[in-house]
Amino acid sequence: MNKSVQVLGLGLLFLGMVNCKPESKENKAQEKVAAKVEETAQVVEHTILSKKPEELAAPDGMVWVSGATFEQGAISSDKTAMDHEKPAIDVTVDGFFMDATEVTNAQFAAFVKATGYITVAEKGIDWEELKKQVPPGTEKPHDSILQPGSLTFKKAKSTVPNLYDFSQWWNWTIGADWKHPNGPKSSIKGKDNYPVVQVSYEDALAYCDWANRRLPTEAEWELASRAGSYGTIYNWGDNESVLKEKANTWEGEFPVENTIADGFELRAPVKSYPPNAYGLYDMAGNVWEWTSDWYNTNYYKEIKDRNKVLINPAGAEAPFTPNNPLAKERVIKGGSFLCSASYCASYRVSARMGSSMDSSLEHTGFRTVATVEMLEKN
Template identity: 65%
Template sequence: MKPAVFFYLLILLLSCKSKTNQQEEPIKTTGSKELPKPKKAPSETPDGMVWIPGGLFKQGAVPNDEMAMAHEKPAHKVYVDGFFMDIHEVTNAQFAKFVEETGYVTMAEREIDWEEMKKQLPEGTEKPHDSILQPGSLVFKKTKSSVPNLYDYSQWWDWKIGADWKHPNGPESTIEGKEDHPVVHIAYEDAQAYCKWAGRRLPTEAEWEFAARANKTDNKFFWGDDVSKLSAHANSWEGEFPVTNTMEDGFERRAPIMSYPKNDFGLYDMAGNVWEWTSDWYNTNYYKELASSGVVVQNPKGAESAFNSSNTYAKERVIKGGSFLCSASYCASYRISARMATSPDSGMEHLGFRTVLSE
């Protein structure tokens, strides 16, 4: 079997894609003629969080963003109520405390049940060898030479048995000494479990983007529009992706939380480092349908159902913020409006989360 085909099969199996196409459902709006004014910060703020005042803003790509992708358009007005948000991504130390108190086992650590998995795959899918059907996750690998096709992700991702949040680069790696690094290899279910334990929740995509923008109405990045300041503000990929990282920003892979300047709301790493889960389903048509409704939606929760026009088997959630792998040539997702679709049951080396709390 060719490597690319084999990689695709692995992703297909481990993402547990639905056998039937997702049907688009009408997107419900909750518009109001008179939107409330943003509330003042409550008198008490939970440790490690900051108050995000909420308000009206334009979600999506700004007009001067030449790198914006089609699914970031059109920009549309939405309103979000105020909420508390973690000032940084959930760390290894925080997640370790959760696991210690609950005994929780992440999806990357669980045994794979082929009989259950094959129910969600196209009929006739052959069972991989038992040596492959073992717990693990996707780990980044640099290539030895230039990559002509940046759409072939198999060139820089390896399925590694034994890779999980405690072993982020594979079974021989460790998080010892990296307690202040963002926890990774976190599937959506894992993030939800942590939130339940902490009495929090995941942000909606609109909440996340409002918080990242921090009232910078027309800017591409949280610090402004000057991309030359990227290395001073975010952990991303410098050099030729995925061959050489010059580490101009100081790190090749994940960076400790709060290594870069905070935004105007006091939030760190809202660009780069690791991608972050939101609670929204990914639907290719969601922005278009929301904009065409002509209604300002208050506290949008995302699409009613998942739909990806590029992969109709997919059932994905929206992730935001980009990661240490983002470069101008690859995804440039350190931009505020950038978004990506990811299977809820997949964790990767560059995927983590932060939590929010309603007043």
């Protein structure tokens, strides 16, 4: 899959667009960025695809995301933002189609039935590949650890003093995979409309190839989540008090007690909460979603020219995580049912995490995008 996003020569001329003066309060941030664009020679000949061509119908289950120029990353008023989300960068992103929901169990099952695909979690761990991601000299684990399996969540029995010790709530479970997301005795029977989880980056790419789709870039994902709400912490605004009505997250003391104030303890069926302004569901909470960008904690900091607007950025050139520099991680977005205000609050639009490309977890899935160019070639 080609990770780069093509510059599409369609739509409104960009210089004409930036001369508009948005009047709504939530568009003030976009207006500020647009003013900077006039000083950026790079975008003079760029045309932004802000409107869907009338002759091109939206594929089933997808919605149109209008192109825009905006600030990607944490806004200054977000006091819970982490260092790897800032400082914000100015980007221009062309329009595209995006799945209205996370890919569901039913959709992934159709892919597996058509192709006979076997996920990474079902194959077991390749030690030769794994040892490339751990310090030299690391001893090979017992063969029982290398059996097919994945990571599942378990509640802690008492208050956790160190929330950076993930082993207190994650458990390596033999037999956990997309058909058995919570372990070998669990099942997805009757859960066709739940998001598929326990899928690795490789698994998501395989689905995309079959469906003639691709994964979104981080910039595309954030544009879609905002749905025109620029300069806000959440995709519905800045009011956190309505969180339980907007998203499936963790309420209570993490990872000990979940009050289930939002109606679900673990994953929820797609469309259980209201969509954002573009008609996209679960862009906050429920399950994390893969993007195509490398996860590099220094990405935002290393943008050297702050007066330059990045066009369709594809993220960092290489992965980097200080506490695990050998890991090859991709950016995941949106947070999950495990995100709480006391822990990561990753239901915020700018929140981002890294996940190893060969990892599959109980709280991670994906959704796909399609560009006008992809659909016209089909």
